[in-house]
Amino acid sequence: MKKITNKLLWIFAVGQFGWSLLSGIVTNWMVYYYTGSPDAQNPNTGIFASGITQNPILFRLTLFGLVLAVGRIFDAITDPLIAGWSDGSSYKGGRRIPFMRAIAVPFSLVTIGLFTLPQTGSIIVNDVLLFVLLLVFYLFMTIFCTPYNALIAELGDTQEHRINVSTYISFTFIAGQSISFMLPNVAGMLEPMVGQTMSIRLAVALMAAIACIAMLVPSLYIHERDYIDSKPSKTKAFSSLLKTFKNGQFRRFVYSDVIYFFALTLFQTGLAFYETKLMGIEDTWTFVLTATMTLISVLLYPLVNKLAPKLGKKRLIITGFFAYAFVFLITSLCGQGLYWGFIIAVLAAVPMAILGILPQACVADVAELSRLESGEDRSGMFFAARTFAFKMGQALAMVVFTSVTVSETAGSYRMTAVIATVTCLIGACLFFLYNERMILSKINMLKAKA
Numbered sequence: 293m294k295k296i297t298n299k300l301l302w303i304f305a306v307g308q309f310g311w312s313l314l315s316g317i318v319t320n321w322m323v324y325y326y327t328g329s330p331d332a333q334n335p336n337t338g339i340f341a342s343g344i345t346q347n348p349i350l351f352r353l354t355l356f357g358l359v360l361a362v363g364r365i366f367d368a369i370t371d372p373l374i375a376g377w378s379d380g381s382s383y384k385g386g387r388r389i390p391f392m393r394a395i396a397v398p399f400s401l402v403t404i405g406l407f408t409l410p411q412t413g414s415i416i417v418n419d420v421l422l423f424v425l426l427l428v429f430y431l432f433m434t435i436f437c438t439p440y441n442a443l444i445a446e447l448g449d450t451q452e453h454r455i456n457v458s459t460y461i462s463f464t465f466i467a468g469q470s471i472s473f474m475l476p477n478v479a480g481m482l483e484p485m486v487g488q489t490m491s492i493r494l495a496v497a498l499m500a501a502i503a504c505i506a507m508l509v510p511s512l513y514i515h516e517r518d519y520i521d522s523k524p525s526k527t528k529a530f531s532s533l534l535k536t537f538k539n540g541q542f543r544r545f546v547y548s549d550v551i552y553f554f555a556l557t558l559f560q561t562g563l564a565f566y567e568t569k570l571m572g573i574e575d576t577w578t579f580v581l582t583a584t585m586t587l588i589s590v591l592l593y594p595l596v597n598k599l600a601p602k603l604g605k606k607r608l609i610i611t612g613f614f615a616y617a618f619v620f621l622i623t624s625l626c627g628q629g630l631y632w633g634f635i636i637a638v639l640a641a642v643p644m645a646i647l648g649i650l651p652q653a654c655v656a657d658v659a660e661l662s663r664l665e666s667g668e669d670r671s672g673m674f675f676a677a678r679t680f681a682f683k684m685g686q687a688l689a690m691v692v693f694t695s696v697t698v699s700e701t702a703g704s705y706r707m708t709a710v711i712a713t714v715t716c717l718i719g720a721c722l723f724f725l726y727n728e729r730m731i732l733s734k735i736n737m738l739k740a741k742a
Contacts, residue, residue, distance in 0.1 A: 367683050396511060401500070
């Protein structure tokens, strides 16, 4: 086996930039462009809203909210299926890379389709197209991300490498998310040449092309079997999923992770609305604010990387939970003015740095201990099980956000930030149950015996 180096881990991390960019486009801008109403300051808000059903169809639940939620649930259900397929595969190119290489282009194309195809003259056709395309989008994201995430544990062959690769992919993840916030800026540059609606479509297409190239970099460069001596898992997909959730420490981690992603998704979905509707900021400032948050967060990465082995990942993650809760609370109380946007950006950088790096390392630790205890490598299923759980939280967040904000009032947007605050505090309390010290000591003990 060839030696795993930090250079290899950086090349691997480029793939995270690609799928993060596609995910950011959909997460940050689908609701913004397909719901709401334009105003003089932000004429692109809800630009595609007239093409789909907007009125609540069940209590306060909107069609768009239900479509997003069903998409996430479908995504969550397919995670263990793809993980089981990947864990049990014996392809010449490895158990992970062949999936990533095959799906990069279709994944990018369906992202473009989401902002292009559901714009016919029929609302019913548009509703159906949006629903189908979103399911396909999440399926393709699962096919890429589930094998990709499994490589975090497999390339992280030591505690140092697990923390390093988690740091690198955190950097590329928020880089992709940050670039996705440039969508209105790119569309604004194209608008004089192609018009308002076409400029948005072209901006999505340009970003999707960049994302596709990034996802192909590790898929084409890394020869998986040169670095990983993996054997196909014989456990069937849902049996493996049940076995994974029977792991007590993994369950304790997941409890808080689900709640964290519920809160974070509420905040991310509402970010463009908080800035435009509550703070009175033009949507073109979204990228500047996100870039500020990202830059500060990246500057904190070396500190988090050094503190994690000394203070422990658990202690830092709990600190990140409370820090995010404080950010959400400030958002719920914010007033008008650009400075509010910068206050949120600066404060959010701290928990973003912590929670962007360390949770993946925790899953890798649990997966590594399970491999050493059982002799079976089910890394793909551990990451898929985590994804399965937090996507359920994301699905619920989509329903809650679109339902709470159906009135499109300032108070409704503030309420989503309040809900995010409360749930994030609950997540922090639950993470106290996770026993990191025991996991690491067992790993060291079993490796010493091997």
